[in-house]
Amino acid sequence: MEHQRRWQGWVLVGPALLVTLALFAAPMVMVVLTSLYRRSGGLTDRTLSFDNYIRLATDSTIHQALWNSIEVVALTVIFSTLIAYPFAYIVAYKVPQKWQALVLLLTVVPFWTSYVVRSYSWLLVLAKNGVINQTLVSWGIIAEPFTMANTRFATVLAFVHFFVMVSTLTIYASLRQIPRNLGLAARDLGASPLSVFLRITLPLSIPGVVVGAFLTFVLAIGDYITPQIVGGGNELVLPQLLMLQVSRMGDFPLAAAMALVLLIIVAAVYAVSAKNLTLERKR
Amino acid sequence: MKLVRSGLSWVYVLLIFGFILMPVVSLVVFSFQATNLPVPPFTGPSLRWYEALFADSRMIEALRNSLVVGVVSGFFSTALGFLAAYGLARYRPRGARAIRAIVMTPLGVSYLVIGFGLSVTANELALGRSLVLVTLGHIIINLPLAFAIVLSQMRDEDENLEKAARDLGAGEWTVITRVAIPVLLPGIMAAFLLSFTLSWDEFIIAFFLADFDVTLPIEIWSQLRTGLDAKTNAAGTLVFAISLVALTLAYVLNRAVSQRSRRI
Amino acid sequence: MRKTQLTVSMAALSTSAFLLASCAGGSGGSATSSGGASSDAPQELNALVWCDHTDPELLAPFEEANNVTVNVRDYEGTGVALGILEQSQPGDWDVFVVDSVDVPRVAEAGILAPLSKDDFDFDQFFSEVQLPEIHELDGTLYAVPEKFGYNTVAFNGANVDAEKMRDLSFLWDPELAGKIAIYDYYIPVMEFVGLELGIEPQNITVDDLPAIEARLVELKAQSAQVGDVVSTQTALATGEVEVIVGGGEFSTSVLNAENPDLDWILPNQGGIRWQQAIGVLADSEKQELATKFVQYIVSPEGQAALATSSCYWGMPANKNATLTDEQKDILRWDEQSDFIANSYPYYIPDADLDAAMLDVWTRVVVG
Numbered sequence: 001m002e003h004q005r006r007w008q009g010w011v012l013v014g015p016a017l018l019v020t021l022a023l024f025a026a027p028m029v030m031v032v033l034t035s036l037y038r039r040s041g042g043l044t045d046r047t048l049s050f051d052n053y054i055r056l057a058t059d060s061t062i063h064q065a066l067w068n069s070i071e072v073v074a075l076t077v078i079f080s081t082l083i084a085y086p087f088a089y090i091v092a093y094k095v096p097q098k099w100q101a102l103v104l105l106l107t108v109v110p111f112w113t114s115y116v117v118r119s120y121s122w123l124l125v126l127a128k129n130g131v132i133n134q135t136l137v138s139w140g141i142i143a144e145p146f147t148m149a150n151t152r153f154a155t156v157l158a159f160v161h162f163f164v165m166v167s168t169l170t171i172y173a174s175l176r177q178i179p180r181n182l183g184l185a186a187r188d189l190g191a192s193p194l195s196v197f198l199r200i201t202l203p204l205s206i207p208g209v210v211v212g213a214f215l216t217f218v219l220a221i222g223d224y225i226t227p228q229i230v231g232g233g234n235e236l237v238l239p240q241l242l243m244l245q246v247s248r249m250g251d252f253p254l255a256a257a258m259a260l261v262l263l264i265i266v267a268a269v270y271a272v273s274a275k276n277l278t279l280e281r282k283r
Numbered sequence: 284m285k286l287v288r289s290g291l292s293w294v295y296v297l298l299i300f301g302f303i304l305m306p307v308v309s310l311v312v313f314s315f316q317a318t319n320l321p322v323p324p325f326t327g328p329s330l331r332w333y334e335a336l337f338a339d340s341r342m343i344e345a346l347r348n349s350l351v352v353g354v355v356s357g358f359f360s361t362a363l364g365f366l367a368a369y370g371l372a373r374y375r376p377r378g379a380r381a382i383r384a385i386v387m388t389p390l391g392v393s394y395l396v397i398g399f400g401l402s403v404t405a406n407e408l409a410l411g412r413s414l415v416l417v418t419l420g421h422i423i424i425n426l427p428l429a430f431a432i433v434l435s436q437m438r439d440e441d442e443n444l445e446k447a448a449r450d451l452g453a454g455e456w457t458v459i460t461r462v463a464i465p466v467l468l469p470g471i472m473a474a475f476l477l478s479f480t481l482s483w484d485e486f487i488i489a490f491f492l493a494d495f496d497v498t499l500p501i502e503i504w505s506q507l508r509t510g511l512d513a514k515t516n517a518a519g520t521l522v523f524a525i526s527l528v529a530l531t532l533a534y535v536l537n538r539a540v541s542q543r544s545r546r547i
Numbered sequence: 548m549r550k551t552q553l554t555v556s557m558a559a560l561s562t563s564a565f566l567l568a569s570c571a572g573g574s575g576g577s578a579t580s581s582g583g584a585s586s587d588a589p590q591e592l593n594a595l596v597w598c599d600h601t602d603p604e605l606l607a608p609f610e611e612a613n614n615v616t617v618n619v620r621d622y623e624g625t626g627v628a629l630g631i632l633e634q635s636q637p638g639d640w641d642v643f644v645v646d647s648v649d650v651p652r653v654a655e656a657g658i659l660a661p662l663s664k665d666d667f668d669f670d671q672f673f674s675e676v677q678l679p680e681i682h683e684l685d686g687t688l689y690a691v692p693e694k695f696g697y698n699t700v701a702f703n704g705a706n707v708d709a710e711k712m713r714d715l716s717f718l719w720d721p722e723l724a725g726k727i728a729i730y731d732y733y734i735p736v737m738e739f740v741g742l743e744l745g746i747e748p749q750n751i752t753v754d755d756l757p758a759i760e761a762r763l764v765e766l767k768a769q770s771a772q773v774g775d776v777v778s779t780q781t782a783l784a785t786g787e788v789e790v791i792v793g794g795g796e797f798s799t800s801v802l803n804a805e806n807p808d809l810d811w812i813l814p815n816q817g818g819i820r821w822q823q824a825i826g827v828l829a830d831s832e833k834q835e836l837a838t839k840f841v842q843y844i845v846s847p848e849g850q851a852a853l854a855t856s857s858c859y860w861g862m863p864a865n866k867n868a869t870l871t872d873e874q875k876d877i878l879r880w881d882e883q884s885d886f887i888a889n890s891y892p893y894y895i896p897d898a899d900l901d902a903a904m905l906d907v908w909t910r911v912v913v914g
Contacts, residue, residue, distance in 0.1 A: 008455065009374025016367035016386055016426060023423035024389045027400030034403050061913045068914070087299050090292045106300070110307040112526035115484050116503050117519030121306040124313075124322055127785040131309055134323050147725060149787055150772035161302065222393020224487055229507075232772030233731060235914035239395050244909070247622075250630025252403060259396045270391055319805055322785050341603070406634060495593070495618040509598040509621065509858040511781050511801075 035256035052257035069237040076159040084167035092175040150232020167212030174208025314516035321513040332517040345502035356421035357478035364429025398488035416492040425478035436470030594642035598858035637830035641837040647822040654689040690826035696861035698735035699818030701794030705808040727770040730793030733908035748894035800860035820890040
């Protein structure tokens with residue numbers, strides 16, 4: 001009976017595994033293989049070689065793009081977390097329980113607009129004669145409109161806009177799982193509110209922070225649209241350089257090598273944070 | 284002191300909401316612009332861009348394609364994810380941890396890489412780009428999520444229900460369709476809704492895999508690259524409206540279904 | 548009971564989705580590309596083009612007259628187009644719009660199909676754009692000129708002195724710091740920068756590249772952004788920048804109606820002249836239909852629509868294009884002979900120089 005059950009288990013799980021194999025594992029193998037090809041004379045040369053990896057190691061343009069990516073994403077993670085944490089805290093502890101779901105919903109709903117159009121809207125909001133500049137000038141706060149669009153600032157801002165929402169949700173989920181009585185017990189024993197926060201709330205909410213930061217990192221470092229639309233082509237990040245290889249140079253082998261770099265970076269970050277990457281209540 | 288802190292909290296919340304809403308409000312407001320450019324000053328209100336949008340057969344077709352791809356890929360992601368979660372939780376096959384790891388892996392890979400990988404593979408197999416490929420791409424990115432969501436909803440207590448059904452003579456298929464699925468329906472619907480949403484607005488994978496039949500994000504992107512006017516604002520607002528409708532519908536259905544499930 | 552509820556819910560969800568799509572699509576006319584099994588389902592023609600050919604107003608007359616759907620994919624830069632062709636199967640594409648200066652190498656590579664000169668009335672074309680030496684190979688016609696314009700400077704006349712713009716060196720003046728957008732197409736912009744250094748495009752060699760790169764880096768330091776046709780147009784229109792380097796009438800004419808101050812000029816050092824040609828692909832399985840499309844594009848009506856198409860405007864190759872006087876004014880129709888005299892056609896470098904130029908460009912842009 002057990003034997004039959006195990007076998008049936010595989011039948012149920014099988015389709016998902018096969019789909020993952022066909023639509024994920026195989027393409028990833030293909031990417032690795034392609035990275036070992038070369039582009040020469042306008043065509044893809046299928047002889048295996050490490051040319052692209054040598055190029056990755058030596059080409060300063062690629063290093064620069066990679067560095068741009070890391071800086072932009074690091075800034076995004078830091079600011080998203082810093083801005084989201086107080087917000088999540090307020091929603092979890094200061095907003096009456098029955099309104100909490102609604103507040104979170106209102107936080108999420110604006111992101112139901114098209115990502116592409118929303119990014120473009122940021123470009124127009126940040127423009128020299130966009131809403132922000134025009135308001136600041138008409139209120140007399142600044143004399144001349146200042147440049148915000150087409151800069152790294154715009155890219156980070158647009159990213160933070162989205163990822164504050166993501167981190168708020170994960171940090172909120174973590175905060176909600178902290179048993180109320182822990183804080184209450186500590187207060188009874190004479191701890192100050194600040195102490196409760198620093199020694200109980202904050203440490204126990206770290207999983208939420210880490211999950212949010214990880215999601216932010218993975219999604220932002222692979223994002224092509226936001227930097228492309230609001231960044232102004234002033235400094236390119238790795239996804240843009242990859243797309244440049246694909247569309248302008250037709251150099252799929254080099255693009256494949258870059259894709260692997262992205263993969264490895266994410267895997268490395270995952271390995272470092274794996275322990276904390278769960279929102280399940282620690283029993 | 285507490286009042287000040289309370290006040291500060293409210294100011295902070297308002298600031299956050301202001302920040303979040305800024306581009307969205309701008310998007311919606313300028314969709315009613317009367318002149319061409321979606322920048323201040325506001326010269327509306329005018330419906331001309333919505334008229335232009337609905338007369339734009341390419342946009343409407345892209346919208347239709349997005350809905351179809353969203354529903355189909357959402358269905359398959361959810362179905363496969365449900366079956367895998369159910370199989371894993373109830374049958375506990377050997378290597379359960381490995382299975383879980385394999386199914387979840389695509390989550391850690393950027394969409395850019397997945398799209399690129401699928402496109403390179405399709406090219407090697409001389410498979411032309413198409414909406415079918417886009418659907419497949421969306422299935423693989425949503426399968427892990429659907430799987431995780433359904434798995435997190437499976438409780439040990441519900442297993443007794445299934446055991447009872449089996450004791451009463453029900454076959455496996457009946458157990459699944461008449462006991463497991465109804466009980467898990469809120470989770471299944473959440474998985475479907477999430478899969479649909481992520482597919483519906485997904486750009487980069489569709490960009491790599493679509494041919495001339497495009498999805499809405501691609502058409503919006505194309506139009507943004509070939510002309511500057513407020514029609515894309517109208518499209519963005521429309522996407523927003525549809526998402527709101529779908530969300531409300533799903534919320535209402537979910538409550539109706541959960542209430543019935545709880546009566547078990 | 549629950550099952551009925553479930554079925555009804557799912558049915559409601561899917562039906563509402565499809566209803567929404569269909570009733571919205573009803574007015575849009577759906578008999579086009581996907582799925583129609585009717586006997587007179589329209590044929591399809593696939594065209595690889597610059598974005599000015601994606602305007603529905605350009606395509607609609609041809610589509611209606613011939614019961615055809617023209618599918619378009621746009622690209623920026625011949626290198627991109629060649630990459631797309633390489634990734635495609637034979638027969639995937641029927642029509643190719645390509646820069647005139649690239650026609651020789653594309654024809655030699657066997658990508659284009661030979662055309663019959665009898666199908667076209669060359670008397671209608673401006674003599675300066677006919678250029679048989681690049682559109683023909685061994686006396687056989689491979690592509691027909693269709694549109695031309697300039698990569699020079701476009702600017703906001705309200706905020707920038709047009710007289711100052713007549714000197715190319717003004718672009719590097721501190722007065723314009725942070726107010727420039729650079730059009731992201733390496734060949735014309737690098738050649739334009741070369742003009743400022745006194746190097747004519749056809750004389751550019753690898754040895755000139757370091758000087759050009761240095762000047763380009765200085766220009767980038769002056770600029771607020773590097774972007775494609777539409778993002779540079781947007782930047783100029785929203786006041787983000789005052790000048791587009793590499794821009795021209797193709798940047799400003801589209802915006803002219805809303806802001807007549809947006810203008811363009813050829814500096815004393817000269818500008819770069821771009822020219823597009825259109826041809827049929829050798830692998831196309833619809834040669835006749837594709838040729839018909841080419842004929843439509845170079846006809847007076849097609850040329851008028853192409854000259855004023857939504858992505859960017861430009862001069863039609865056909866003198867008889869049915870443009871209004873107002874449109875001709877915006878295109879500076881009467882000044883064209885002067886402009887042509889004062890501009891240099893793109894010079895397309897050989898493969899090695901091309902790769903070197905692209906490397907320089909990528910280095911400068913990545914920052």
